[in-house]
Amino acid sequence: MPTPIGGEDVIDAVIVGAGSAGCVLAERLSRDDERSVLLLEQGSGNRPDAHTLDLGTLPISDGEPYVTHYRGSSALSIVRGRGLGGSSTVNGAYFMRWHRDDFDSWRGQWTLGAIDKAYAEIEQRMEAAPYRDLDLADTAIAFEKYWGTVYSSRNIDDPWPTVGVNRVRSNSVDGRRRTAADAYLRSHLDRRNLRVRSGARVEKVVLAGGRAHGVVCNGEKIRAGEVILCAGTLGTTELLLRSQIAGGRIEVHEHREVLVGYRRREQITRGPLLPTVVHTDDGLEIRCYRDDFARYIRGLGQSGPAVGIAAMRPAAPGSVYLDSSGGLVVRLEPPDDEVRDRLSRTADEVVEMLGSPMFSDMVESGSVGIDPVLRTSQHAWGSMPMGERTDWLGGVLGIQNLRIVDGSILPTAGRSGPHATTMMVAAVIAHALATT
Ligand SMILES: Cc1cc2nc3c(=O)[nH]c(=O)nc-3n(C[C@H](O)[C@H](O)[C@H](O)COP(=O)(O)OP(=O)(O)OC[C@H]3O[C@@H](n4cnc5c(N)ncnc54)[C@H](O)[C@@H]3O)c2cc1C
Numbered sequence: 001m002p003t004p005i006g007g008e009d010v011i012d013a014v015i016v017g018a019g020s021a022g023c024v025l026a027e028r029l030s031r032d033d034e035r036s037v038l039l040l041e042q043g044s045g046n047r048p049d050a051h052t053l054d055l056g057t058l059p060i061s062d063g064e065p066y067v068t069h070y071r072g073s074s075a076l077s078i079v080r081g082r083g084l085g086g087s088s089t090v091n092g093a094y095f096m097r098w099h100r101d102d103f104d105s106w107r108g109q110w111t112l113g114a115i116d117k118a119y120a121e122i123e124q125r126m127e128a129a130p131y132r133d134l135d136l137a138d139t140a141i142a143f144e145k146y147w148g149t150v151y152s153s154r155n156i157d158d159p160w161p162t163v164g165v166n167r168v169r170s171n172s173v174d175g176r177r178r179t180a181a182d183a184y185l186r187s188h189l190d191r192r193n194l195r196v197r198s199g200a201r202v203e204k205v206v207l208a209g210g211r212a213h214g215v216v217c218n219g220e221k222i223r224a225g226e227v228i229l230c231a232g233t234l235g236t237t238e239l240l241l242r243s244q245i246a247g248g249r250i251e252v253h254e255h256r257e258v259l260v261g262y263r264r265r266e267q268i269t270r271g272p273l274l275p276t277v278v279h280t281d282d283g284l285e286i287r288c289y290r291d292d293f294a295r296y297i298r299g300l301g302q303s304g305p306a307v308g309i310a311a312m313r314p315a316a317p318g319s320v321y322l323d324s325s326g327g328l329v330v331r332l333e334p335p336d337d338e339v340r341d342r343l344s345r346t347a348d349e350v351v352e353m354l355g356s357p358m359f360s361d362m363v364e365s366g367s368v369g370i371d372p373v374l375r376t377s378q379h380a381w382g383s384m385p386m387g388e389r390t391d392w393l394g395g396v397l398g399i400q401n402l403r404i405v406d407g408s409i410l411p412t413a414g415r416s417g418p419h420a421t422t423m424m425v426a427a428v429i430a431h432a433l434a435t436t
Pocket residue numbers: 016017018019020021022040041042043060068079080081082083084085086087088090091092093094095096200201202203230231232233235236239377378379405406407408416417418419420422
């Protein structure tokens with residue numbers, strides 16, 4: 001019989017955060033009807049509306065219902081998704097594996113075979129597929145042709161990215177994001193050993209004698225056999241700081257980005273934000289955005305379309321800490337000088353590309369310029385890396401019955417965005433926990 005959920009009972013596994021990783025974990029662990037699972041999510045339990053899921057929007061401005069805004073130390077806005085599905089509800093729906101060699105230093109059960117199998121499972125459930133030629137704007141077609149003369153182009157049906165031109169794979173169906181909650185959670189809400197509570201903000205982890213005993217949620221103490229933090233890199237770090245499991249400044253990593261802006265001769269129709277990228281041999285990602293971010297984010301001032309250049313590997317440092325008033329602050333630093341040089345050289349190459357005859361029908365002459373502001377990709381990860389601050393299944397070192405399974409535990413920088421890999425990590429760990 002499963003341990004009943006609620007009241008004074010001890011729940012087998014309390015999962016904090018129903019985001020990309022939390023949904024995978026809740027589904028897998030609750031397949032065993034002998035295990036009671038309680039999933040606590042601070043955001044709404046509603047299914048997001050058509051506007052939120054539309055790939056022609058990035059619903060992250062102030063006032064959007066499925067985001068949390070974090071306080072940054074600079075003018076950069078730092079956001080994360082909230083509600084069932086977490087950041088998968090609001091993100092760019094770019095769903096790319098990391099490169100095979102990004103896992104070279106991973107240990108434990110992280111063999112390429114296990115990784116490949118877990119990626120394949122999540123890709124299937126998230127309905128991840130490459131954008132087709134029809135989804136590409138004229139600039140994206142020219143971009144692929146241009147870089148195809150410098151690098152090789154990956155066969156779009158190959159799920160493993162390579163150095164070169166990589167058509168983006170996306171977790172979307174008919175122009176709408178497919179969220180982790182749709183793929184993993186909503187159809188299992190009738191499991192009697194799985195309970196999902198929305199509007200449930202966890203304030204801290206309850207600790208005694210070097211063990212986690214539960215959490216405090218909306219003022220109520222909930223006892224648990226195991227606490228699994230899936231609150232995302234920023235949410236989990238906040239909980240670790242507030243529970244005094246960690247102190248001071250916790251290091252994170254971020255993919256900082258330079259934008260090369262331009263003006264289009266003619267406006268284009270709406271479509272997915274990022275359908276194609278180039279991965280350079282020196283760890284950069286060149287992103288061919290479809291249009292001005294202002295067309296995706298409500299209330300953002302127009303600045304024109306852009307091509308982005310992000311430093312993926314190595315990434316830039318940052319930190320998360322509580323300030324003297326107890327508020328959480330996210331501080332992102334620039335990459336080191338050598339990486340900045342790389343970014344700046346590649347930005348010059350992109351300026352050259354946009355000024356080349358291949359783009360002359362689309363780009364207004366004299367309109368191309370490098371934006372001096374260093375942006376963020378909204379990817380912060382790696383605050384509690386596996387092999388360093390947790391074991392290779394996310395178990396927090398030195399504290400029993402406390403595990404972290406989300407972007408926090410990514411131990412290295414990958415050359416693609418973190419979404420698919422965060423879900424893959426959750427799938428591998430969930431499988432290991434469910435079978436031991
Ligand atoms: C705007 C944006 C665009 C992005 N675009 C891309 C992209 O296109 N491709 C890509 O690869 N990556 C992208 N990312 C990053 C990617 O979405 C994240 O890395 C990934 O979703 C993180 O998953 P997670 O499970 O770690 O956290 P999340 O999915 O963020 O889930 C954390 C959940 O925990 C909940 N939570 C937090 N604190 C508490 C608490 N105290 N109590 C209860 N619940 C709590 C949150 O509400 C949230 O639902 C983007 C991110 C953002 C924000």
